[in-house]
Amino acid sequence: MNVAQLQSSIKEYAASIGIDKIGFTTAAPFLELKNRLRRQQELGYQSGFEESDVEKRTEPLLLLDRAESIISIAVAYPSKMTDAPRGKKGERRGIFARASWGIDYHHVLREKLQLLETFISEKLPNAQMRSMVDTGELVDRAVAVRAGIGWSGKNCSVITPEFGSYVYLGEMITNIPFAPDVPMEDQCGDCTLCLDACPTGALIQGGQLNAQRCIAFLTQTKKPVPEEFRAKIGNRVYGCDTCQTVCPKNKGKYNLHQPAFQPEPELAKPLLLPMLSLSNREFKETYGHMSGSWRGKNPIQRNAILALAHFKDETAVPTLADLLVKDPRPVIRGTAAWALGQIGTSEGMEAVEMAMQNEEDPDVRIEMEKVLETN
Template sequence: MNAVQLQQSIREFADSIGIDKIGFTTAAPFRELKNRLKRQQELGYQSGFEEKDLEKRTEPALLLDQAESIIAIAIAYPSKMENAPKGKKGERRGMFCRASWGTDYHTVLREKLSLLERFIFQHAPDAKVKSMVDTGELSDRAVAQRAGIGWSAKNCSIITPEFGSYVYLGEMITNIPFAPDEPMEDECGTCTLCLDVCPTGALIQGGQLNAQRCIAFLTQTKTPMPEEFRMEMGNRVYGCDTCQTVCPKNKRKHNLHQSAFQPEVELAKPLLQPILKLSNREFKEKFGHVSGSWRGKNPIQRNVIIALAHFKEESAVPELIAMLAKDPRPVIRGTIAWALGQIGTEEGYTALQAALLNETDKDVLAELQGALNNRKERL
């Protein structure tokens, strides 16, 4: 089987195992991307989760000896939750972004790429391959764009005509010289909705993101949430979909066909207060199979406290007071101090005054004092 026949066979096999889109490109360096990434580093716009070596991020030949081609894949995920539960006073709910619905996409895409690797080895035993999903060195979006999966949009997502931007991406470098597909033309046009509605102004301009201001990134950090972003988070406990949900190209793109990504509604839109009680083991048992669990329970619990403050949920005050007195984590105590100030009950203010007498962490003390000062200003 020659490379042309193998390429067609790979397309057919990919379709048979549930890969929604597949494209091919060369393993040539991503020179334009390298310049953009360097500028992002200089501006301090990167999240810190990326591969720091720009050569590895843009030179496929450094990742696989004799690299000739890259195979890009995309699998669609749903944008719509059927029978979504509604929160109410006393039973407030948070939201995990759509990319955390169902089974962790890293697991699903790695399984698909593994099947694809085996298929290639069956027909080309001497082939060399290196696959990656999300956490690999290469930029998934840059590969997908060059391989014709979709265009690189102003909201920093890949948009496909078939599934909108609701797609997970992965890629495989190989030494087989496949014919490259044509990149797609940009279809964003003059639309700037995603830039206009970004809650924190993280989208600097079309295709440029300051990750340090992006709620999707901020929900994954383990440090105190900067105060300027807290009320902008709303009830998001992991991720943010705003720049996707407003996109006209995503209209009527529901993508309900992948069973692995069907949302479990009590996990995708969970009750907030029960999350505060979860131990590490209980959190892993409940949420461990979804991608939004990868940073552990601490960031999620911090975000839950912020969401309760957003709702000014008075029923949570007794539990927050108990945690303020006993929780060993300064980030959690500091967030609670701020939240009690936002909720604004007398019981909460009394607890803040009491906590001032025993607290030793300077950052928590600053949060306590800030919450009490804000009360004085309101009065």
């Protein structure tokens, strides 16, 4: 079987295992990206979750000897939830971003890439391959753009004509010299809806993101959320979809065809108060199969407290008051104090005043002092 026939059979096989789009590109260095990543590092705009070595992120040959090509795959995820539960007074709900609905996409895409590797090995036993999804060294989006999967939107997402930007990406470096696909034309035009709608101004300009201001990043950190962003997080317990939901290219793109990513409504839009009492084990049992659980329960519980403050939920006051004195985590106690200040009941203020008498953590005391000064 020659390379062209193999490439054609890979495309057919990919479709049969639920890969929505597949593209091919060379293993040449990503030179323009290298300069951009260095600039991002200089500006302090990176999240810290990514591979820090810019060379590894942009030089496929450092990751696989004799690399010739990269195969890029995209799998669509749903943008719409049917039967979404509605929150109401006393039963407020948070929301996980769409990219965390259903089964953790890292597992799903890795499985599909593994099937592709096996398929290629059977056709070409000497083939060398190295696959990665999201947590690998290469920048998934840059590979996908060069492989013709979609174009790079101003919201820093890869936008496909078929599925909008609601796609998960993965890639495989290989020593097989596949014919490269042609990159797509940028179709954002002069639209700036995503830039205008970003709640924190994290999108500095089209295609440039300051991750330190991005709500999707902030919801995954383990430290206290900086005060300027707390009210902007709203009821998001993980991630943020604003720059995708306002995008005209996503209009009508519901992508309901992948069974693995169908949201479980009670988990995708969970009740907030019950989340605050979950043990580590209960959290893993309930949310462990979702990609939004990767940082553990602490950030999610902190975000749930911010969401209760967003709703000014007075029914949460006894629970938050309890956390103030009983929770061993300073981040949770400090966030609970701030939330009680936002809700603003006299019971909440009394709880903060009482808890402060025994609080020893200096950062938590500062949060409590601010609350008592402003209420």
